[in-house]
Amino acid sequence: MTDSLFDAGDYNYDDVKALPISSDQPGELCQIMYDDEYREVMGIARALLKKHELTERALHAVSEAIQLVPAFYTMWNYRFQIVKQLHGNDAAKLNAELDWLDEFTLNNPKNYQIWSYRQALLQMHPNPQFPRELPVLQSMIDDDTKNYHVWSYRRWCVNYFQNFEHELEFASDLIARDVYNNSAWCHRMFVLKSQFNSQPPAELLTTELHYTKTAIELAPQNISPWNYIRGIHLEFLNDKFDADIITFASRFTSDIFESPASPPQILSSYALEMLAYVYAQDPSTHEKAKCAYQALSDNYDPIRKNFWDFRIRSLTA
Amino acid sequence: MGDLSLKTIKFINAQLLGRKRPTIEVVAEDQTALESSPVSMTFLSTETTEEREQVLADCQDLYESLKNTEVTLLKEFHKKYLDYPFNNALPKQMKALDASQPWILYWIACSLRLMDKTWLGEPVQRKIYAKIFAASLEKGPFCGGMGQDPHLVCTYAAINSLALCDSVDDCWSQINRQAIYDWLLSLKCSNSGFKTGVAVGECDSRSTYCALSVAKMLNILTTELCEGVEGFLLGCQTYEGGFGACPQEDEAHGGYTFCATAGLSILNSLHKCNILRLAEWCSARQTAEEKGFSGRSNKLVDGCYSYWVGAVNSLLEIHGYGSFIDKGALQEYILKCCQSSERPGLRDKPGKSPDYYHTTYVLMGFSLTEHLLEVTKQTEPISVKSTTNGFQLEPVNPVFGLPAEDVTKFIDFMSQLPQVC
Numbered sequence: 164m165t166d167s168l169f170d171a172g173d174y175n176y177d178d179v180k181a182l183p184i185s186s187d188q189p190g191e192l193c194q195i196m197y198d199d200e201y202r203e204v205m206g207i208a209r210a211l212l213k214k215h216e217l218t219e220r221a222l223h224a225v226s227e228a229i230q231l232v233p234a235f236y237t238m239w240n241y242r243f244q245i246v247k248q249l250h251g252n253d254a255a256k257l258n259a260e261l262d263w264l265d266e267f268t269l270n271n272p273k274n275y276q277i278w279s280y281r282q283a284l285l286q287m288h289p290n291p292q293f294p295r296e297l298p299v300l301q302s303m304i305d306d307d308t309k310n311y312h313v314w315s316y317r318r319w320c321v322n323y324f325q326n327f328e329h330e331l332e333f334a335s336d337l338i339a340r341d342v343y344n345n346s347a348w349c350h351r352m353f354v355l356k357s358q359f360n361s362q363p364p365a366e367l368l369t370t371e372l373h374y375t376k377t378a379i380e381l382a383p384q385n386i387s388p389w390n391y392i393r394g395i396h397l398e399f400l401n402d403k404f405d406a407d408i409i410t411f412a413s414r415f416t417s418d419i420f421e422s423p424a425s426p427p428q429i430l431s432s433y434a435l436e437m438l439a440y441v442y443a444q445d446p447s448t449h450e451k452a453k454c455a456y457q458a459l460s461d462n463y464d465p466i467r468k469n470f471w472d473f474r475i476r477s478l479t480a
Numbered sequence: 481m482g483d484l485s486l487k488t489i490k491f492i493n494a495q496l497l498g499r500k501r502p503t504i505e506v507v508a509e510d511q512t513a514l515e516s517s518p519v520s521m522t523f524l525s526t527e528t529t530e531e532r533e534q535v536l537a538d539c540q541d542l543y544e545s546l547k548n549t550e551v552t553l554l555k556e557f558h559k560k561y562l563d564y565p566f567n568n569a570l571p572k573q574m575k576a577l578d579a580s581q582p583w584i585l586y587w588i589a590c591s592l593r594l595m596d597k598t599w600l601g602e603p604v605q606r607k608i609y610a611k612i613f614a615a616s617l618e619k620g621p622f623c624g625g626m627g628q629d630p631h632l633v634c635t636y637a638a639i640n641s642l643a644l645c646d647s648v649d650d651c652w653s654q655i656n657r658q659a660i661y662d663w664l665l666s667l668k669c670s671n672s673g674f675k676t677g678v679a680v681g682e683c684d685s686r687s688t689y690c691a692l693s694v695a696k697m698l699n700i701l702t703t704e705l706c707e708g709v710e711g712f713l714l715g716c717q718t719y720e721g722g723f724g725a726c727p728q729e730d731e732a733h734g735g736y737t738f739c740a741t742a743g744l745s746i747l748n749s750l751h752k753c754n755i756l757r758l759a760e761w762c763s764a765r766q767t768a769e770e771k772g773f774s775g776r777s778n779k780l781v782d783g784c785y786s787y788w789v790g791a792v793n794s795l796l797e798i799h800g801y802g803s804f805i806d807k808g809a810l811q812e813y814i815l816k817c818c819q820s821s822e823r824p825g826l827r828d829k830p831g832k833s834p835d836y837y838h839t840t841y842v843l844m845g846f847s848l849t850e851h852l853l854e855v856t857k858q859t860e861p862i863s864v865k866s867t868t869n870g871f872q873l874e875p876v877n878p879v880f881g882l883p884a885e886d887v888t889k890f891i892d893f894m895s896q897l898p899q900v901c
Binding site: 182184188192194195196197198201205213231234235236237239240243275276279280283309311314315318319322340341342343344346352353357381382383384385386387391394395398426428429431432462465468470473 | 581625720
């Protein structure tokens with residue numbers, strides 16, 4: 164393997180003949196002009212895969228291939244088969260694999276394949292540890308606070324280990340850093356719904372509502388906490404809103420209901436939207452609901468006119 | 481609140497991205513901004529608002545400079561961008577898509593076909609099925625490329641690519657429906673979702689939609705395959721109204737919301753989700769300033785959501801619930817912000833480069849704004865036709881992400897074939 168573009172590391176691949184990685188048919192559509200390194204590395208990895216070789220040197224070849232194209236899912240499948248065969252029940256070796264994966268993850272934050280591979284590893288691990296997962300997740304979110312895959316994986320992990328201890332605090336830290344981080348707001352709802360089997364204690368709901376109101380006071384025109392307040396009511400309070408929450412929302416809508424003809428400047432269209440929703444629940448306040456939806460349609464959020472008009476129509480019907 | 485309404489509060493985060501940052505409060509007065517806007521500009525400055533302000537400025541510049549210009553879709557111009565990869569090899573950095581080759585074919589072929597049916601001629605259709613079949617085990621299921629493992633979302637892209645080929649050389653008859661069916665059954669998880677591959681792979685609303693779409697297209701959607709899937713998808717709807725990746729309170733997201741609602745449409749179960757919340761969430765994706773859609777609350781506008789979110793709106797429309805978006809405004813975003821006369825192809829937003837993915841989904845989103853769709857069979861609202869004349873693009877089927885006519889032809893063809901077991 165002299166003059167090879169494939170870094171063999173500590174292993175010997177002299178007996179492995181690289182497989183072709185494309186048909187090389189003339190006129191093939193969208194043929195990629197593979198460079199020689201890619202052809203060789205991927206060709207060797209594919210040759211080993213074809214033999215179904217589950218060895219340390221195969222693992223090394225797979226690592227080399229994945230480095231070149233992280234989205235190459237076939238190599239992740241193969242990697243899993245190798246690791247299962249070689250380290251299946253060995254906690255220390257699986258931890259070493261997780262170490263490798265941590266580093267790979269930090270260098271490839273947008274990759275799709277890492278997370279299901281990671282789940283598969285933990286499910287195979289004889290003694291998986293939740294604290295082992297936290298630093299890499301923290302670091303990934305620090306760098307990209309709304310990374311969808313990381314948040315989703317974190318929720319999977321929390322459910323898997325049934326450890327909700329750090330979650331509200333984790334979300335609070337991110338909301339303190341950026342009150343508009345909707346991923347962090349959603350994480351709070353995840354905790355409320357998953358930790359308590361959809362029946363969170365009343366005190367916790369009170370605390371959450373208080374927390375959310377404080378965040379709204381800092382930045383009233385922010386859809387995330389308003390959605391969260393409505394979500395708490397929808398999921399846990401039979402969608403019934405008490406006088407306190409109506410008074411609170413009214414603080415952000417000026418005197419809109421007194422002077423709809425000369426619309427005042429308001430602090431939050433989302434507050435008005437919530438009031439409209441609440442007023443629409445009771446026939447005695449339908450006129451107020453219509454007034455609010457009309458104001459949203461005409462003045463405060465006209466791009467959503469079709470939705471507001473739909474709401475008005477359903478109130479009239 | 482009186483004090484607040486007179487002043488703009490700004491919190492400036494001083495350190496670099498990626499570090500925990502202390503929050504510093506700065507109070508500033510900005511009377512002009514306050515007076516011009518019906519909603520007070522009182523806000524905190526954070527990463528979210530800083531990024532959005534940059535995008536807003538870029539969009540405003542374009543809207544301002546094109547204010548009195550009648551902009552149309554530059555079809556011939558974009559054709560150049562799409563013809564190139566069908567006539568030339570792709571540069572080596574495209575190896576990043578080496579495991580997604582059916583997607584490249586689907587995106588390019590679908591875009592050409594939407595702009596002009598004749599732009600996808602028989603010689604290219606022959607090359608498409610040849611390449612798709614070469615990247616398969618026995619003509620189904622399909623893989624990302626030659627010698628790779630079968631993959632569910634690649635199989636979706638492969639079937640959609642084949643559907644664009646008019647069964648040239650009778651290629652539709654050659655698809656191995658039985659093998660695809662058996663494989664789909666093997667991908668079903670204990671939570672009734674489908675995972676992308678047998679060994680490892682994600683199981684979410686996206687992979688589950690791909691399974692349903694492939695099965696419906698091929699007429700292999702049996703009761704056994706469908707069992708429990710509706711519950712899986714309904715479980716992905718969140719308190720915000722949109723749908724997330726997995727039924728574990730994942731954040732509502734444009735792409736996953738499309739997948740879940742299109743999947744529910746295939747199962748004839750869309751009415752079982754919370755329609756009001758869904759309609760509200762859909763409409764909230766559009767903002768007055770950018771005019772295009774974001775994929776999640778407090779995220780940036782992106783042209784691809786013209787389809788992902790636009791198609792959800794179209795699904796609501798063909799199910800008789802109405803339309804909840806401003807289609808005219810969306811057209812303006814697409815024509816002025818996703819299109820540039822300097823470079824062919826369509827893009828995410830100003831400042832980004834065009835790519836095949838965005839070109840397809842921006843075009844499909846544009847088509848949905850042009851056509852009024854109507855279902856061809858009321859009992860099964862998955863096949864549509866357009867009732868509109870004078871359009872720039874062919875009508876799109878918002879369930880399968882293909883020109884409406886191609887879907888109808890493909891499904892009609894498959895309905896003549898024997899059942900699988």
